[in-house]
Amino acid sequence: RSKSFKEHGWQSKYFSQLQKRLKKCNEQNIIFKRVSVKKLYSALEDTNQLGKVDCSKKVVIYHDGGTSMSTLFGAIRNAFAHGSFQIKTVNRVRYYCLENRKTPVGKQKYFDTEIRTLMVLKESTLLEWIRIIESGYSPKQSTSTSRPKRK
Numbered sequence: 486r487s488k489s490f491k492e493h494g495w496q497s498k499y500f501s502q503l504q505k506r507l508k509k510c511n512e513q514n515i516i517f518k519r520v521s522v523k524k525l526y527s528a529l530e531d532t533n534q535l536g537k538v539d540c541s542k543k544v545v546i547y548h549d550g551g552t553s554m555s556t557l558f559g560a561i562r563n564a565f566a567h568g569s570f571q572i573k574t575v576n577r578v579r580y581y582c583l584e585n586r587k588t589p590v591g592k593q594k595y596f597d598t599e600i601r602t603l604m605v606l607k608e609s610t611l612l613e614w615i616r617i618i619e620s621g622y623s624p625k626q627s628t629s630t631s632r633p634k635r636k
Contacts, residue, residue, distance in 0.1 A: 494621030510613040560602035579608040
């Protein structure tokens with residue numbers, strides 16, 4: 486069983502600090518967009534992610550449901566659990582393209598359903614996110630831009 490955010494020391498009142506740390510790690514240009522389902526299509530269009538996945542833009546677009554960090558990491562979990570991801574290598578750098586769609590109804594095909602989440606992230610960024618969460622909340626780290634040294 487996986488551990489909850491709370492078990493890692495990330496109470497929901499610290500989620501804004503967690504999001505700031507996630508944005509700062511590895512990539513200074515990750516685009517985070519938390520939008521309503523109605524605005525998700527236009528957010529994908531604005532970031533040029535409707536056709537072929539553009540790995541030059543590190544982007545996280547997800548629907549506005551529940552608490553932001555739970556929704557975000559639930560989407561990552563679901564993409565891996567349901568096989569809705571691709572791994573692309575561009576200039577020897579591995580990117581993960583993660584997607585979630587609305588559950589198909591009846592004979593509806595998966596790719597004909599509404600997109601709920603789309604993420605394009607470097608593998609190193611995902612690994613750093615894991616490290617940030619596992620290290621837990623620390624008031625000192627939330628204001629600092631430097632990363633702690635790895636053991």
